Amino acid sequence: MQPFYEDKQDEFRCTLTRDITFPAHLHSAVELIYLLEGSLEVTVQNQTKRIRKDEAALIFPDMVHSYLTTDACLGILCIFSPAYARDYYHLFRKQQPESPFLSSGTRNPDIPLAFGRMLRYRELSLSVSAAWLNLILSFLLSDTVLLPRDSTDSADVGYRLISYVSQHFQEPLTLDSLARELHFNKYYISRVFTARLRCGFYEYVNRLRLDYAxxxxxxxxxxxxxxxxxxxxxxxKTFNRNFLACYHMTPSRYRKTQAPIGEVFPQS
Incomplete structure (x- = not known):
């Protein structure tokens, strides 16, 4: 997955994800994750919940969110531009859910089916896969209380750090350069990462780089x-060492070992 800050104007991606753990990040796309197996701790803004099988989280654009797997999980992750949600484009821009955590899939048998179809058609027909997405949104949002969109507090230190690092992680980054750019003390920045983002600065930058790679x-x-x-x-050498520590395999092996869709959603 690649869930850090980007302006994904034309993007629609739907993938299987296993044992996902990712620090706080944000982007201009909508993000939807649906659990098939296990459990996953999801944090969106200041709300945290452990979602389980047939439960989902829907993250609106520019909302800080993170994932933590403590045991194991398998899910479907969909990241898409609001433009792909024809009937909900303006909703994503002007509103937000009271709670981003949705349990409709535990009550509506059509939702697990729709997620499976959306995943299956992602390579065969983007338009068909996007149509299944819109059906899923109609199911999920019918049970969702929506509120007027809060304006993002650009003065919030955590938000500013996430935004800047997410846009510049491919460049040489140090605590000193970040402190100069954002006019904060580097020790203060380090404490913010530890206290609010649950990881150190360099760990965060490496995680973004690894995810991109x-x-x-x-x-x-x-x-x-x-x-x-x-x-x-x-x-x-640095790349290989960090990649092995994060994914437990070499980059070349990782490239060869992607789970086929049929393992989860057989055709018959």
Missing amino acids: ARQLRTTDQRITAIWQDAGFESQ
């Missing part, structure tokens, strides 16, 4: 050397 490995034929350089790593 993993997506490139999955979706392109680009050479691994070009990928780690584009991701912002200073050397292949």
Whole structure:
């Protein structure tokens, strides 16, 4: 997955995700995650919940969110531009859910079916997959209380840090350079990352770079050397060490071991 800050104007991605753990991030797309197995702790803004099988979380654009798997989980992750949700485009811009956590799938048998169809058609027909997405949204949002959209507090330190790092992670970044750019003391920034984002500054930057590299490995034929350089790593040795620690396999093996859709949603 690649869930950090980007302006995804034309994007629609639907993938299986296993044991997802990702620190606080935000982006201009909508993010929808649906659990097939296990449990996942999801935090959106200041709300946290452990979602389980047939439960979902719907994250509106520019909302800070994070994932934490403590045991194991398997889910469907869909990241899409609001433009793909024809009937909900303005809703995503002007409103937000009272709670981003949705349990409709535990009560409506059509929702698990719709998620499976959306995943299956992602490679066969983007328009068909997007149509299933809109059906899913109609199911989920019918049970959702919506509120007027809060204006983002640009003065919030955590928000500013996430926004800046998410947009510049491919560049050389240090606590000193970040402190100069945002006019904060570097020790204060370090404490914010530890206290509010649950990880250190360099751990956060590395996680964004690894996530970017993993997506490139999955979706392109680009050479691994070009990928780690584009991701912002200073050397292949550093990249390989961090990738192995995060994904428990080498980059080349990771590229070869992606779970086929049929393992979860058989055709028969």
